[in-house]
Amino acid sequence: MATYTPTTPVQGFGHDGNPPMPPGRGGDDGRGGQGSDYGARLRRARLGMICGFAAISMLFISLTSAYIVRRGLPTYDDASSSYVRDWGVVDMPWVLLGINTLILLASSGTMELSRRSLARQSALAEVGSIPGVSLGNEKSFPWLGTTVVLGLAFLLGQWLAWKELGTRGFYIRTNPDSSFIYLLTATHAVHLAGGVIALMWAAISALRHRAIQSRRITVEITSWYWHFMALVWIYVFALLGLAR
Amino acid sequence: MATPVTVHAHAAPQGFIRKYIFSLDHKVIGIQYYFLALTAVFVGMFLSLLMRIHMIWPTYALPLIGDIKPETYLSLMTMHGTIMVFFVLTTAPQGGFGNYVLPIQIGAPDMAFPVLNMLSFWTTFVAYIVMLSAFFVQGGAPLHGWTGYAPLSALPSAGPGEGLGADLWITSIAIFCIASLMGALNFITTTLDLRAKGMTLMRMPLTVWSWFITAILGLLAFGVLLSAGILLLLDRNLGTSFYVPLVVVNGTVMGHKGGSPLLWQHLFWFFGHPEVYIAILPGMGVASQVLSTFSRKPIFGYKAMVYAMLSIGFFGFMVWGHHMFMSGMSPYSAFAFSILTMCIGVPSAIKTFNWLGTMWKGRIRFHTPMLYAIGFVSLFVSGGLSGPFLAQPVLDIPLHDTAFVPAHFHLIMGVAAIFGIFAATYFWFPKMFGRMMNERWGRIHFFITLIGTYAIFMPMHWLGMAAQPRRYSQFTELNYLQHLIPLNKFITYAAIITVSAQLIFVINLFWSLFKGPKASDNPWECTTLEWTTATPPPHDNFGGVTPVVNNGPYEYGVPGAPRDYVMQTDPATVPSH
Numbered sequence: 001m002a003t004y005t006p007t008t009p010v011q012g013f014g015h016d017g018n019p020p021m022p023p024g025r026g027g028d029d030g031r032g033g034q035g036s037d038y039g040a041r042l043r044r045a046r047l048g049m050i051c052g053f054a055a056i057s058m059l060f061i062s063l064t065s066a067y068i069v070r071r072g073l074p075t076y077d078d079a080s081s082s083y084v085r086d087w088g089v090v091d092m093p094w095v096l097l098g099i100n101t102l103i104l105l106a107s108s109g110t111m112e113l114s115r116r117s118l119a120r121q122s123a124l125a126e127v128g129s130i131p132g133v134s135l136g137n138e139k140s141f142p143w144l145g146t147t148v149v150l151g152l153a154f155l156l157g158q159w160l161a162w163k164e165l166g167t168r169g170f171y172i173r174t175n176p177d178s179s180f181i182y183l184l185t186a187t188h189a190v191h192l193a194g195g196v197i198a199l200m201w202a203a204i205s206a207l208r209h210r211a212i213q214s215r216r217i218t219v220e221i222t223s224w225y226w227h228f229m230a231l232v233w234i235y236v237f238a239l240l241g242l243a244r
Numbered sequence: 245m246a247t248p249v250t251v252h253a254h255a256a257p258q259g260f261i262r263k264y265i266f267s268l269d270h271k272v273i274g275i276q277y278y279f280l281a282l283t284a285v286f287v288g289m290f291l292s293l294l295m296r297i298h299m300i301w302p303t304y305a306l307p308l309i310g311d312i313k314p315e316t317y318l319s320l321m322t323m324h325g326t327i328m329v330f331f332v333l334t335t336a337p338q339g340g341f342g343n344y345v346l347p348i349q350i351g352a353p354d355m356a357f358p359v360l361n362m363l364s365f366w367t368t369f370v371a372y373i374v375m376l377s378a379f380f381v382q383g384g385a386p387l388h389g390w391t392g393y394a395p396l397s398a399l400p401s402a403g404p405g406e407g408l409g410a411d412l413w414i415t416s417i418a419i420f421c422i423a424s425l426m427g428a429l430n431f432i433t434t435t436l437d438l439r440a441k442g443m444t445l446m447r448m449p450l451t452v453w454s455w456f457i458t459a460i461l462g463l464l465a466f467g468v469l470l471s472a473g474i475l476l477l478l479d480r481n482l483g484t485s486f487y488v489p490l491v492v493v494n495g496t497v498m499g500h501k502g503g504s505p506l507l508w509q510h511l512f513w514f515f516g517h518p519e520v521y522i523a524i525l526p527g528m529g530v531a532s533q534v535l536s537t538f539s540r541k542p543i544f545g546y547k548a549m550v551y552a553m554l555s556i557g558f559f560g561f562m563v564w565g566h567h568m569f570m571s572g573m574s575p576y577s578a579f580a581f582s583i584l585t586m587c588i589g590v591p592s593a594i595k596t597f598n599w600l601g602t603m604w605k606g607r608i609r610f611h612t613p614m615l616y617a618i619g620f621v622s623l624f625v626s627g628g629l630s631g632p633f634l635a636q637p638v639l640d641i642p643l644h645d646t647a648f649v650p651a652h653f654h655l656i657m658g659v660a661a662i663f664g665i666f667a668a669t670y671f672w673f674p675k676m677f678g679r680m681m682n683e684r685w686g687r688i689h690f691f692i693t694l695i696g697t698y699a700i701f702m703p704m705h706w707l708g709m710a711a712q713p714r715r716y717s718q719f720t721e722l723n724y725l726q727h728l729i730p731l732n733k734f735i736t737y738a739a740i741i742t743v744s745a746q747l748i749f750v751i752n753l754f755w756s757l758f759k760g761p762k763a764s765d766n767p768w769e770c771t772t773l774e775w776t777t778a779t780p781p782p783h784d785n786f787g788g789v790t791p792v793v794n795n796g797p798y799e800y801g802v803p804g805a806p807r808d809y810v811m812q813t814d815p816a817t818v819p820s821h
């Protein structure tokens with residue numbers, strides 16, 4: 001049981017002796033994030049992204065469990081009047097997929113360089129805002145654009161891989177193995193396309209001269225997402241390659 | 245004295261569209277969710293009424309609707325279940341009240357991601373429209389029940405409604421999953437990152453805990469349903485065989501081979517069981533809040549309540565197999581699922597006894613929210629007690645396809661959660677709209693609804709034990725069920741009265757919106773943060789400042805306090821020794 005003892009002044013709500021704390025700013029406040037609480041916004045956005053990772057992981061975990069279950073199922077064969085495995089074996093375009101993997105890993109690297117470059121620009125922008133200080137016309141390598149190009153190249157590569165599968169006679173309905181190959185790679189590609197759109201958004205923000213810190217949050221968060229997608233791809237690649 | 249710093253989370257919008265339609269304000273979004281659920285619940289109730297009428301007068305052609313054929317009945321059942329589960333029980337408690345109240349209760353100016361929050365609502369709205377559109381397409385709404393069991397749900401030729409109607413149904417569910425994931429992400433981030441100074445986890449109101457845990461369940465469960473839905477759409481439209489084995493429909497061999505209908509069941513129920521807790525946990529939070537406030541006593545066993553909710557959420561992910569005892573699963577698996585299911589009885593009992601302990605020797609104020617909270621506990625116990633029956637395979641197998649199961653889940657998941665929504669409505673209406681709801685009509689509404697609910701669902705248990713099958717559109721001509729027709733008629737009459745009584749609620753709601761007496765800032769003398777701010781709260785919730793929290797959420801009857809309650813922002817209470 002607690003007893004009531006007025007030991008501290010009533011705080012908050014504007015009638016106390018202390019200045020109240022400013023409220024936290026929404027993580028996507030729709031104003032371009034011109035506030036100064038960059039650290040808090042970044043932390044919040046990262047927390048949201050971690051939640052997103054959990055949800056995406058559950059999506060791939062459930063697809064994996066479906067993969068394992070479906071792979072182990074026997075099906076009745078009329079011809080032999082017995083239960084047989086109908087899983088099928090797909091002749092995968094491994095070389096193409098390997099190149100795609102390298103492109104994606106390279107894009108993860110350029111994404112990281114893009115993130116660091118923007119962090120440096122952000123710090124320099126603060127210095128540049130000091131009267132009398134000029135930063136000259138330093139141009140940094142367009143890592144962000146490179147990442148977008150590599151991301152699009154990966155998606156194009158996946159498209160070519162699906163075309164190649166079709167050429168070899170494997171479509172989504174050919175057998176369970178091909179169904180899962182299309183399903184898993186397409187699910188990953190859709191997610192990666194989301195990352196490409198986010199990066200394009202950051203690039204458009206730069207062209208529109210929006211606050212660098214707002215772009216920085218987009219790029220910071222997308223870099224986490226991008227690396228996560230690279231990991232998911234390695235997982236999908238391993239699942240399709242090793243568990244067959 | 246320092247000048248208060250006025251900092252807005254985002255500027256108050258001026259135009260009508262940004263203020264009321266595409267608003268970023270969590271309060272407006274919460275109200276939007278609420279009214280979406282309100283329209284959905286009336287659609288759902290209307291469908292159930294049609295089913296009940298058809299059950300006892302199967303040959304009667306209803307005005308405007310005409311004959312109810314067996315497939316029409318199954319469509320009504322499917323859409324009733326789907327609309328109620330997704331667009332009412334998931335939408336109102338979490339999207340509605342969670343959105344409106346959670347940020348204020350933790351002292352935040354808004355949700356962590358206001359734009360995402362707006363997107364969540366409008367995505368939910370699109371899902372709802374897509375769902376309703378299934379009624380109006382060729383073949384009508386699907387027949388496969390809210391659980392969408394394959395292969396019925398996976399074959400467009402399996403029956404009327406299984407064509408475009410079923411595609412729309414699955415698409416709607418998939419869109420709803422995305423909306424719920426966005427919402428869950430927002431709730432979790434908001435709770436973890438935007439709490440005011442002093443609002444430690446163990447000072448959060450139990451409502452906040454319940455929304456937080458619900459969000460975690462949603463985050464982990466909806467992704468699984470989404471993937472299950474994608475597989476189903478592929479089976480239906482691209483000829484894959486994830487769920488469909490070699491099947492012959494009306495003499496035609498379908499092109500599928502080797503799929504497993506059980507795979508759908510596993511994926512669906514891995515989502516489906518946590519979904520039950522997504523529906524009921526917010527009700528538990530509201531019941532705790534209201535029982536403590538109106539008993540003028542601290543909640544009994546606050547920490548036990550938190551841990552009980554956490555363990556209910558945890559076990560919720562381990563018991564999906566108890567929905568599949570009839571599927572021919574291994575008896576060893578069934579045994580494990582059975583034991584784990586019965587384990588949930590322990591935290592549920594902890595919560596129930598703590599609610600009773602909270603009321604024990606309290607100075608109870610029987611306002612309408614309190615009546616509904618007590619009703620919630622009553623229904624939770626009545627519906628919950630049949631849970632351990634059904635958790636045992638040996639009992640579930642004879643009862644599973646009878647009316648016993650709908651009786652069980654309607655009491656605990658359906659109406660108990662609805663009572664939580666009613667309690668929340670009567671409790672927070674003054675804060676949301678600045679006016680009080682009518683008490684007299686609130687009580688009349690409560691007693692008719694409580695008695696009506698028991699009149700509908702208690703006899704349904706007996707019907708089940710007497711082996712009346714569920715999902716049958718017509719049974720009045722079956723000899724062995726003749727003696728059950730009077731009881732079925734009684735249930736239908738009770739349903740007509742209970743559904744009609746909901747008009748009292750709607751009239752009270754809208755009348756009070758415009759004509760109700762003005763509410764003070766804290767009409768219930770409650771302690772949590774939403775009652776420290778103006779009624780209705782300003783755009784940024786606390787007028788440009790954030791409160792500092794010094795006390796727990798349920799400081800009622802504190803010795804030595806000037807009032808019988810201590811607000812969370814009041815000077816700190818010191819534990820006595």
